[in-house]
Amino acid sequence: MAMPIKSTVARVLICAAILGAAACSPRKIPPMTVADFMEDRVKLDGVIIKCNEDPARAHNDADCVNARIAIERLASQNEAAREAKRAEEFERSREQLRALQDKQREEQEAKTKVDAYHLPLVPVEPTPPPKDPQSPIVGQTNQ
Numbered sequence: 001m002a003m004p005i006k007s008t009v010a011r012v013l014i015c016a017a018i019l020g021a022a023a024c025s026p027r028k029i030p031p032m033t034v035a036d037f038m039e040d041r042v043k044l045d046g047v048i049i050k051c052n053e054d055p056a057r058a059h060n061d062a063d064c065v066n067a068r069i070a071i072e073r074l075a076s077q078n079e080a081a082r083e084a085k086r087a088e089e090f091e092r093s094r095e096q097l098r099a100l101q102d103k104q105r106e107e108q109e110a111k112t113k114v115d116a117y118h119l120p121l122v123p124v125e126p127t128p129p130p131k132d133p134q135s136p137i138v139g140q141t142n143q
Contacts, residue, residue: 031062037070044070 037044044067051057051064058064 032066034066034070034073037067038074 032043032047037047047063047067048071051061051067
């Protein structure tokens with residue numbers, strides 16, 4: 001029976017050694033995702049600098065590939081934001097121009113429009129009587 005106890009102790013020690021070695025070995029850090037890089041610009045800059053220092057590593061390293069993809073996506077987002085801002089500014093200036101043209105059109109119409117409520121109903125000065133009662137009235141013929 002001494003043999004099975006020694007083999008059991010040996011197996012336990014081997015398992016403990018394997019577990020200890022596995023626990024002590026550093027874990028491999030998984031590469032950051034594109035979304036992680038897009039959220040953390042500082043890490044993105046750091047990885048890009050490291051990848052630019054070692055171009056041979058940059059082609060095979062998952063961090064470098066993901067960082068470059070993140071840069072492309074951020075650039076496209078910035079371009080879309082700039083395009084939306086340009087369109088918004090264009091619409092705002094277009095509305096201002098329309099308002100200015102409408103105002104000018106209304107002013108022009110106001111100048112040419114006759115307001116019947118403000119016209120005089122009777123002449124302000126009465127027509128003078130004819131100076132010579134014998135003179136013919138303009139527009140009548142003597143027969």
